[in-house]
Structures are given as C-alpha cells and as structure tokens.
Amino acid sequence: MRKSFGAAEVIRGVDMDVRRGEFAVFVGPSGCGKSTLLRMIAGLEETTDGKIVIGDRDVTDEDPVDRGVAMVFQSYALYPHLSVYENMAFSLRLAKRPRAEIDEKVREAAGILQLIEHLDKKPGQLSGGQRQRVAIGRAIVRAPDVFLFDEPLSNLDAELRVQMRLELARLHQKLGATMIYVTHDQVEAMTLADRIFVLQGGHVQQSGAPLDLYDDPSNRFVAGFIGSPSMNFFDAVVEAQTGQGVTVRLTGQPDLPLDIVLADPPAPGTEIVLGIRPEHLAVTDGEGLRVTVDVAEELGGVSYQHGTLEGGDAVIFQQIGARHEMHGTVQTVVPEPGRAFAFDRSGTRIR
Incomplete structure (x- = not known):
C-alpha cells in the first residue's frame, strides 16, 4: 500500500498480513506513518495505491461503516450528555437493532469491562480509565471483524496506563478478536503484541514477536527502538x-x-x-x-x-x-x- 498527501509520500510500499485473532501492534516514532496506516484500514484515509483485504473481502473502496471494523481513538470521543449505557448503545440504535438485542449486547460488554455499576452515569462522572473502557465497550457491542486502537492510553496517567494495558491483554484473550493497535511506546508494544510491526519513514523496518525483535533486530533502528533503556x-x-x-x-x-x-x-x-x-x-x-x-x-x-x-x-x-x-x-x-x-x-x- 501507498499513501501520499500531495507530493509527500507518507506510506511507501507497505505489504503486511495481520492474522485472524492476532494482537498486532504498529510502533514507531512520531511521523513514521503508523496512524495513517491505521486510518487507511479504517477507511478514514483513501489509499493512493494498493488494496486492503479484511477476511476474504477487498474493502479498499468501501465506506468505513461497511468494513466491519471498530475504532477506539486517543480521545474517548464520548457523548457527554448521554449515559454510559446510551453511549455504548448508540451505534446499535443507529443501525435500528431490536431493543432486546441492544440491551443484551450492552450489558454483556459492560460485564466484560466491569462497567455494570456505571451504566447510568454520565462520562463526566467517570475516571479516565473508566471512560476509555466505555469507548472500548462501544466498539465491542458492534462485534467487528477487526478492532483498531489509535494510541488509546496516551491520555492516561502512568498507573492507569499499566492497568489498562493488562485489561486490554485480558480482553484480547477473552474475545479472541483481531486487534490492531498503534503506539509510539515500545513498552506497550512489548507488553501487548503477539506481533510487532516497527515502522520508520513509511516503511515496515521489521515485524515479528516482541522477543524475536529484541533478540534479533535486523537493523540499527530496530535495535535502538525496541528495548528500554535503549541499546x-x-x-x-x-x-x-x-x-x-x-x-x-x-x-x-x-x-x-x-x-x-x-x-x-x-x-x-x-x-x-x-x-x-x-x-x-x-x-x-x-x-x-x-x-x-x-x-x-x-x-x-x-x-x-x-x-x-x-x-x-x-x-x-x-x-x-x-x-x-x-x-x-x-x-x-x-x-x-x-x-x-x-x-x-x-x-x-x-x-
């Protein structure tokens, strides 16, 4: 795949395959193209060249709503005037799903994310970690083929980041869903990923299991980026x-x-x-x-x-x-x- 903004080429020939049920992490410094690549998968950015296939479907020209993906953003993007329940149910109501189905799915997701006792609260009454769980719950109820996470923990303090990393890892184990996660934090990448894709300058420098990249980097950039403190x-x-x-x-x-x-x-x-x-x-x-x-x-x-x-x-x-x-x-x-x-x-x- 390639993506250009005018004369500036941001994604320069990326060819990758994320396996079904895998937790894949795109990691790299600011400006390396990782968020642009995620937005191309979501359909929020057009692809200049190449194609995107989800399952057996070529979704390159499909609208975001038809791709079977759900995205969790860095900002929680919750409706402040709606309750937790209403925020989580919003997309299902928009799709005119039956009331009983909506209630079942919202309560099931709330149970997974430990939000049952907060369903009647407004987002302003919740902590940052709880609001991020609501945003994740809103994605879960849609039962997407692929979950997309765009630096979802960057607004949280250090203690909450650690807690939410563990919760995301457990959520992936429980759902068995395909998840693609973008971060600049290599500790998050090492903690969460089944497979890491290290990006720099619009290219994938190396991909593999976290410890494989740590033990066997293919170049100096990967060697210096993976590991804390740096090599x-x-x-x-x-x-x-x-x-x-x-x-x-x-x-x-x-x-x-x-x-x-x-x-x-x-x-x-x-x-x-x-x-x-x-x-x-x-x-x-x-x-x-x-x-x-x-x-x-x-x-x-x-x-x-x-x-x-x-x-x-x-x-x-x-x-x-x-x-x-x-x-x-x-x-x-x-x-x-x-x-x-x-x-x-x-x-x-x-x-």
Missing part, C-alpha cells in the same frame, strides 16, 4: 578476523580489543557500529570500558547507570540489586560474551 552504540574498527568472528577496537579505546561472534565477518579495517544492551554490560574489577557515572536511575530492584566513556561516548549499564552510590565514580564494564550486535555504517545488521 548502547559505539563506533568501532575491525582489527582482525578470528575463528568465530572478529576482534574489534572501539574508537577512542585503543587498548581494549573485543572479540565479536559473527558468521560472516567483515575484512580488517572495516568501520562498523557495535550495539550492546545495558543489561549485557557487566561491572568488572579487571580490564574493560571505563565509565564515569553522572546519573543513576534507581528503580528499586534494578538501577540504570548513565555515564560517559573516556572518549566521550554516552553509555548506560544495568545493575541488579545495587544499593551503593555510583554517582561521580568511575566503573569498569565489559560486554557479556556473545551479546554484542554489529552493524555496518548504513545501519544494516552484520551477522
């Missing part, structure tokens, strides 16, 4: 090929050679980028990378130490259960064997 990246030069890969030296760290396992090692002298996740840098009393710690994120059972190498590169490393003050100290860290990723200068993964 560390260091400029390096291949010094020699070895039996299992290469020996590299980090720029600015000439006295510390590192052995990297690669199946297809580049030639000596090749400039590469080395990627190492914070949890794969271990503090050591021996030789390693000397990090001056300037900020510590203390999260209780785990802490993240932020600092700089002697050459000026920023670095983050993880400590489990550490309770001693590291701010202002110099710590020596080494990569865990086999845990470093290599990328060429264009960002493509070297395997």
